[in-house]
Amino acid sequence: MIHFVLLISRQGKVRLTKWYSPYSQKERTKVIREISGLMLHRGPKLCNFVEWGGLKVVYKRYASLYFCMCIDPEDNELETLEVIHHFVEILDRYFGSVCELDLIFNFHKAYYILDELVIAGEIQESSKKTVARLISAQDSLVEAAKEEASSISNIIAQATK
């Protein structure tokens, strides 16, 4: 099971955190500090895996952003590495060649995508197409809602004039 997902920039700044196991705010800060310390100081040609406190951290660097997932010791590291890549490919498809800025300003959208991919610490959908379809369904509904809301408020505004 995935215990948490972290996105940390090369400068050690947090870009996204998602916790599937209970951690208090204090523990979270500690975890982020420890893991970014571990991850950022590793050389480029070493394993993408680090053992950390009885669990395993699988990470991968994309441009200046580190994607990292923490898994149980019996889980398959290579698979997790591909889950990360799968996530990045979906982000890439959604944002249209994704860059770090997209994630910074639209972190909530990244959360929605992650929610479609991984739920309760397990990968729930391995088809890129399905995830993309669901997300766009949600988005279109949101757009529709927005229009509706604005039209209603227009009506109200006109009526009250």
Added chain:
Amino acid sequence: MGSQGGFGQSKEFLDLVKSIGEARSKSEEDRIILGEIETLKRRIVEPDIPKRKMKEYIIRLVYVEMLGHDASFGYIHAVKMTHDDSLLLKRTGYLAVTLFLNEDHDLIILIVNTIQKDLRSDNYLVVCAALNAVCRLINEETIPAVLPQVVELLGHAKEAVRKKAIMALHRFYQKSPASVLHLISNFRKTLCDKDPGVMGATLCPLFDLVTVDVKSHKDLVISFISILKQVAEKRLPKSYEYHQMPAPFIQIKLLKILALLGSGDKQASEQMYTVLGDIFKKSDTLINIGNAVLYECICCVSCIYPNPKLLDTAADAISKFLKSDHNLKYMGIDALGRLIKISPDIAEQHQLAVIDCLEDPDDTLKRKTFELLYKMTKSSNVEVIVNRMIDYMISINDNHYKTEIASRCVELAEQFAPSNHWFIQTMNKVFEHAGDLVNIKVAHNLMRLIAEGFGEDDDNADSQLRSSAVESYLRIIAEPKLPSVFLQVICWVLGEYGTADGKYSASYITGKLCDVAEAYSNDETVKAYAITALMKLYAYEIAAGRKVDILPECQSLIEELSASHSTDLQQRAYELQALIGLDARAVETVMPSDASCEDIEIDKSLSFLNHYVQESVEKGAQPYIPESERTGMLNTSSFRNEDHHEASMHGLRFEAYDLPKPVVPSKSPVTYTPSTELVPVPEPSYSREVHTSTAVPSISSSGSTELKLRLDGVQKKWGRPNYSSGSTSTSESSSQKTVNGVAQTESVSTSTSRAQATSSFDLKKPQVEISPEKQRLAASLFGGPSKTDKRPTSSSHKVVKSSSHTTERPPAAKPVDASEKSTPVQPPPDLLDLGEPTVTSSAPLIDPFKQLEGLLDQGENVSVPNHGAVNATKPPEIMSLYVEIAASGQSGGVVNPIPTNGDDLLSGLSGGSIKTAAPGGAAGSPSLSKGPSLKDSLEKDALVRQMGVTPTSQNPNLFKDLLG
């Protein structure tokens, strides 16, 4: 697509993100966030906030929380937002609460009602959002509130809903297995769902169920195999393919389940052989995901009933792994550790690869290799392995791993120790460097071992062991800052055996003990051990008829302790003082020498008190009634217990109350009791629930949990008394003996086959240029038991082996000894001319990378002057992150085969065009690096600039595409 139309947030929020991005230090960032928290606190309570504004506040709260600050003041507003009718707001609300709240948060109860409502919604997206929240927020207490609805959703028309409902049930199972046990048949049904996503999701709960109980799922073996077969034959929709692999994530999950089902089951395993063989053949070893499947296959093969052909294939795959990059080496070592359980001789083919990994600078790889060594330890190589482990243990700071490796050292030493002396030395080292981390049991074990000896009936050896222990402890004791646990052992051993062999005088040892007590005056446990040791030493002296002269420092220590704050220390000090005053015979009875292993007889019936009881009864005291005979009292007390329990268990109810019905209160415990003896979940009531899903089931389920809980409490309180502690020590020592025996016979029986393996290996060995040191290490690790070996290196084996069984020689000198002998008889260099193709395990691997690196470096060097000052900010690290992807591209023909530029490495994924120009994406102009989506990125850039976010030197990489 999604990012079009701007980022959709206000200038204020964008400014916040921007200033965070430009913050130079953590403290600056904290200051900005604290300011933001103040603003939000003020704003969020203003009346009549427009909903869109509120939504933004919530997102800002998420941001604050994400950066590690407390946003709890806004949680309630997020909760409120989930109540909103508009999906847009509801979704934001749910997102925020799932990020803010842990499942035990007080506010959860306010959301449950909304979730219940949303699960009934017509809009499947609302249902999905609610199910997401269910997975995160519903705890054991609230499961009954949503369970019926979630079960109903298993039949929803939309596959996305079905999938999430399954994952929610999986979560419930993890939280409280009893709550969903009756739903196993539903999981079996959804396994046959027509949507592959739903089927894939079902594998998660099934995996958990199979892990717990293999037997009841054996009938599913055929289904799993046929699914796996279909997946491998690419029968699933194309969209489930990932890098040309058919649904690899589903394959991996299936392989995991099959490994569990086939473990130790020949019949089930035989059905799997064909499909496993197929997957071995079909997995593409050039891409990462192919290797992931392959690795899982190896794991599966090593778990199920062994098949020689598959094992061979697995071994081949492992040897490929070991010759690849770091990640695969790591997986290879891990796989080797699994396979070695079935075919122990396989490790020998890879000994040099293993040793390379052991000496790798990468800690992760090193640790994995230690794990492998731990698995292949036997009595012939235990010294080398444990010494290596201890060296590594001393060198690291990570306490968690230190603990682990220390306990492994202890375990191996206890199991395979070639001699007592070596054992003591090893334990000393472990305690010295990781004493505070090891379990206290280890210390007790060591004391027991020293007291009992190794179980041989050789008193002489035992006393030798003890005196060597005493000697080593007297040497170590003077060192500063020893761990407390180690000091306890030292004190105990010195007290018991310090003067046993007559080498040291009592006053010398008592002096040392006083020093310890003084130096560690904060540690009461150590002081207690020390003073008890003093007492023992004095007792032996008195019993032996010698005159006891108490050193002045001991005297002062005793006085100090008799006035100690700790009553335990006080008592020990007074006991000591009392003991010294007794005569020799009394002392010998109270403190017999070397009697720590003698059984102490306990008169459980307290017969010596019979006289006193008799007297009291005669005087008119009440006779004692045994508990079992106090029937009337028992009933009332159990009643009270139950009432109390029900009161404490009275959780929240989410359903309407039942209609009042006549209840006979005295009967309720009677009706409950039979069900407690059965399985905690009454089946019939649950089946009722599935069909009707009314208010009834939740009550019955809560009743059953109550029952279960009460049962637990009862077992703890009144369970069988555990008096077996006296006998455990002896049984443990005997079992240890057998373990030793088994291990030895094992090594003997495998020695012949291993000899063959080594001989075939050794033929090739001389052609490889390996440092003699490595060879020696390899020989001592792998070649131990091969007595028939006649190659040069075997001499060192023999030395190690023979010496490992002699107990007289000091073991510390052994490895040196062995290595000295093996040095002159190194394989002569002329063997290199044998003409066979020389295959070094590492050199050809590194070379292509080096070449690539060279290419890259050149590219960098050329590009920098071209782009001038702008480019100077570009750090070189971006390069070659994607070497493996690039490598896979060569096979797939999708990705640019030569990673000439870090930015373009993944360009194939987005565009497919090969770009070798424009190396080094300049920080200021991201458009350069974007290639296929030039317009897109230009727009983005313009937008960003509009927003006032100017790229600064602190975050030059912001504008680089993650995926090229």
